[in-house]
Amino acid sequence: MPDFLLAGHFTHIDLLMAVEVALLGFIGGTLSGFIGSGGAFFMTPGMMNLGVPGAVAVASNISHKFGKAMIGSKKHGEMGHVDKKLAVIVLITAALGINLAVWVMKSLFTRGREGGGGEASTALSDLYISLVFVGVLSLVSLSMLADIIKSRKQEEARPSRRIVDFLNRFRLHPMIHFPVADVSVSLWVLLVCGLATGYLAGTIGVGGFIGVPAMIYVFGVSAQVAAGTELFLAMFMGAYGLLNYAFQGMVDVRLVVLLYLGSLVGIHLGAYGTKVVRELIIRLVTSCIILLCVLSRLIAIPVYLRRLGVVRLRPSADGYFNSASKVLLYASGLVGAAIILFFVFRAYLERRRVHASLAAGAEPAA
C-alpha cells in the first residue's frame, strides 16, 4: 500500500470493510428514502467508526450525495416539484457555506498534521465534525420528540410552530416570489438559510436537515416541492462539495462506489415505507434513529479528546469507546431499517391478503 495510505489520509479497505461500507450505504439509503434526508447522519459517523478520517468520510459522502441527488432531482423535476429559482438563490449562499466548511475542515486537518502527525493528525477535524454533528442533530431529534409528545396530546402530528411564528413576524424586504413553490420569501431569510444549509452540508453532509425544514416551515413551501428543490440544490451543493474536496485530495472514490452499492437499493425500500406508515410513526422512528446516532458519536468524542491530549485516558480504552460507538450506531441503523422493512413487508402482505379475499369473493365490498 502506498505511503499516503499508511499516513492516514486514506484507509485500507479489505473485503469485510467493503461489505460494512456497503451495508452503511444500504441502511443510510433505506433511512434516507424513509425520512427524506440524505442519510449522511448515519453514513458519515459510520465510516468514521470504521477508521475513515472524518474529513475523508465527509468528502466521500458529499460526493456520493451528488450522484444520488442528480438521479432524485431528475425524477422530482419530471413531477414539477423543483423550484429552480428558489434553488439558485439559496445556492449562492450555500456555496459560500460550503467554502467556509471546507476551509475550516482543511485548516483543522492541516493543523492536526502539523501538530505532530500520528493519531493526533485527524483528531482535531474528527472532534470538530463530531461536535457539530452532536450539536445540530441533538437539536433536531429532541425537538422532533418534543413535538411528537405534544402532538399526541392534541391528537395530531405536527411540527413546532415557534420558529415559524417568530420568523413570520419579519417581512424583510425585498420579498421574492417563487411561482413553482407559490411562496414569497424575504431575500435575507433565504440567504441565511442557504448559508446554514451549505455550511452543514460541507461540515457533516446533512444540509437537508436544515434545507428541507427551512423550506417547509420558514418559507412555507409544500413538502413535495421542498423535497424536490432540496434534491436539486443538493445536486449542485454535492457537485460543488465534490469539486472542493476533490481539489483538496480528500475524496476516496472507493468509499463512494461502495456507498452507492447499498444506498441506491435501500432508498427504493425506504421510499416505499413512507406510503404505508403513519406520519407520527415516521417522525418517531426518525427522531429515535437520529438520537441514537448522536449518542453513538458522543461516545466516540473522548477518543479524539485523548488523542489531542485534552483528557487523560489509556490508549487501550479507544477500542472500547470505538466499539461501543460502532455497536450503538449499527444498532440504531439496523433497528431503524428493520422497523421500516417490517412495515414495508407487512403492507405488502396485507395488500396480498386483501386481494386474495377480493378474488375469493369473501369481502365483496372491501
Added chain:
Amino acid sequence: MQIICVSRGTYEGGKELAEALAKRLGIPCLAREEATDAATRAGIHVGKLEMAVVRRHPLSEYLAVEREKFQAFITATLCERAREEGLVYHGRTGHLVLPGVSPVFRIRVIADTEARIAQTMDRLGLSREKARLFNEQVDEDIRRWVRVLYNVDGESPDLYDVVVNLSHVSVENAASALVAMAQLPEFQVTPASRRALEDLHLAARCRLAIGGDRRTRGMQVRVRADRGRVSVTWLPRDRKAAPAVPSILEEIEGVREVVCTMATTNLLWIEEDVDPDSETLPQILEIAEKWNAAVEILRLEDGEGEAEAAPAGASGEPGIPDTEAEGGILDDGVEVERLPEDAGVRETMGRLVSAGRAGGYRAVRGGAREILQSLDRTSSYSLVVVGRVFSSKGVSTAKRLSRELAGSLADALRVPVIGSDELRSQYLFGPGHWLKLALHGALAALLLFLVFTYQAPILEFLARGGTRHRILAAAALFLFVPLFAHLYGSFARYLFRLMKIE
C-alpha cells in the same frame, strides 16, 4: 334553478353584489361565514385549519382529514341548498366547490386597490399604509387558503365566467347585467348537471359520514359517487378502520353499491372508448398493482367539445363550457340515458373492482379544460394515461389534440402524462429492459472492478499535489461519480421494476 357563486376578497363589494343578485333572482343567498360557522358547529376544526394556512404550516394528517371534512361539508351544504330552489353563494372558494357542474355561474368580484384601501381605512380606522398592508396580507391568506383547499391559483381568470370590477360599475348595475347573463342557456341546470350535483352531494355525505363515525373519523379517504355507486379510496395505514366503511355507507340514503380500494395514489386513465379487452387495461392494472394505486377512469366524450372550444373562445365567451355551447339540454339528456348502457365501462370497472384497484369513473365532454374542471385537484395522481381520444377528428388531428391534451394536463397537474402506447416502455418491464438491466449492471460492475483492481494508482492520482494535477483529479471525479451513480442507479431501478417493487 340557478346556482351562482361569487368569489370575493376583502372590501371588494362581493357580499353586496351577491345579495343584490339573490334578491333580484328571488333565490336564497349563503355567505361563506354562515357555512363556516355551521361546519364549526358540526365539529369540524375550521379554525385550526385556517390558522395552519395563515401561519404557513404544512397540513398534518389530522388537519388533512379536517380539510376533507370541511370540503365535504361545504359541498353538501351548497348541494342541499341549491337543489331546492337555487342559490347565490359568496365566499373565497365557492367557484371551486362544485367541480364538473358546468351551469354554475362563477363570478369574480374585484375592486381597485385604492378603493379597497379607502374602504379598509374607513371601516377599521387604520392609516393608509397599515390598510394597504392589511389588504395585502388578507389577499395572501386567501390565496393560500384556495391553494391548500383546492390546489389551484385562485387568481386565475380561467376559473371564472365573468370578472366584475365594482370600482367601475355600481352594485345595482352589475347585478342587472349579471341577472341577464344568468338567464343564458349556458347557466341553466340541465339533467346532466343535476345528476352531477347529486353525485357530488352523495359523495360529500358519504365523506362526512366516514368522518363522523367514531371508528373511521381519522381516516384520510377519497370518495366519489356515480349514480349511487360509491368508490372509497383509503390509505394502507388506515387498514384497521377500513372494514367499517361499507357498513357506515350502506346506511346512507342513495347509496346502492360501495367499492373500497386500498391505495396510496391514483392513476387517471383517459379514454374515449373504454375497452376491457384492450392492451391498456392489463398494463394499467400491472402498474396500479406495483404502485398500490387506484385507477380512475375518465371517459372523454366524443371530441366535439374540443372543436367548439376555439370558436367559443374567439367569440369572446371564455369560460363557457363546450358541452353547453353545443346546445346543452337535449344533448345532456341523451348523455344521461346513454352512459349507463356502456358495457365497456361496466366490464372494465368490474375488472378493476375484482383487482381491488377501482378508483371511480366519470364522463367528461370537451378537452383539457373540462377535464381539469371536473377533477379534484387535491387528489394525488401519480400518472395520467391518455388513451385513444378525439378519434372522430382524423388520425393527424387526433394525434395533435392528444399531444396538446397531455401537455395541458402535465402543466396543470404536475405529474407525468403519457400515451397508453408508452406504458410498456416507460413503466413496465419489457424485453428491451432485460438488455438495459444487463448493460447497466455490467458497466457498473466493470467500473467497480476497475476501481478496486487499480485502487493504489487511483488513490495516488487523487491525492497527488500540484494545482494542475488537483484540477485534473477533481474533474475526473466530477465525471466518474455521476456516471457510476447513473449506471448503478438505472440497474437498481430496472431490477426493482422487474421485481414489481416500485
